[in-house]
Amino acid sequence: MSNQVVIALGSNIEKEKNLPRAIELLREMCEVTAVAPIYETKPVGLLNQPNFWNTAVLLQTDLTASQIKQQLISTIETKLKRVRQTDKNAPRTIDADIVLFNDAVFEYDGGDGRTRPVPDPDLAKFLHLAIPVADLLPNFPHPETSEPLGELAERLLAEVVEEYGRSPLTAVS
Template structure:
């Protein structure tokens, strides 16, 4: 379960509703908020600078609610969620807004909205079984499940470790999603891998129809299962670094502070063969 911050029973007054009396008189609104964020940095350091400043977020919500007028509870809830997501450490916000006494015989009427931060995510792709077809299919399926922003050129590389197998084709895709890293892996990447016949074994260098991995998830530093994000191998292997740099050479690595272009330049292009004859962008 992701780390959460709860702001409970925030009782404020605002102008909300469509009837004349609702537009004239302020009404009570009861607000409950659940924020999802990575609380590990603050938990390790015990430093307020590493924590989500829920006091500041609450003050901004009070200013929004009491200083504005709304027709719909849905609009108010969405605006509160936007305030929460303005903090870059907040990954998602679940906001419930209730109007006590708005409906006869009911204690309150309310709505709940959930909003997630849209993040740009770099996906590393590789295949050496029907590689050209499977890479194209993987990009097509990614585009159907996320917003596809860009696809790198394709590079042919020699296999690592187990060398008695076909050469690999490697590339990278840049997508935008509001899914968490874990949800992106379980709901998008792994289903695509299964659809394309990926069979995992103890040998991580074995031939594969497709390999889809989260290389970078915005500026986030986190863990998904046994994988670290950013992928540490970006700093070691040209077949990962070069396609990522092709997508966004000025993107800054959240751990080292290097740009992707600088990492790719440092590692060089040894062992990479550009394949301009293969285009992956969906037709």
């Protein structure tokens, strides 16, 4: 059975090279059915670093979540020389995470001794995930809340604009 999977991608080290290369690598390894626009976003957590470029990619694959993490994502992170820092918000060549796996809610083994939740809990918290994912699947219901992803993204954006007076995202042409 083919799975519909959304992978979020982000980069703030040589992002103009690394983000397109990550998409290219995914296309070489599996069936990419859609790619969201790229957005420039401010960093989260560790603020004194370059802005990020973020996007999301929709895949069709027979792989499990653990296989995607261990085969696809690990390959991309290795090829793009991802270095893991103590601070998970540190600058990086590439960040790739499974955000959605069909409409399922579960945890999977990332192969590094850590389990990871699906859907990614950051989807409901951060615009740099919510907007690109909603661009791909605006009417798709969030697996835990049933809120359409387009409405979730609009709600988060409205909250941020109300708090800061502007959107923290800029589309990259």
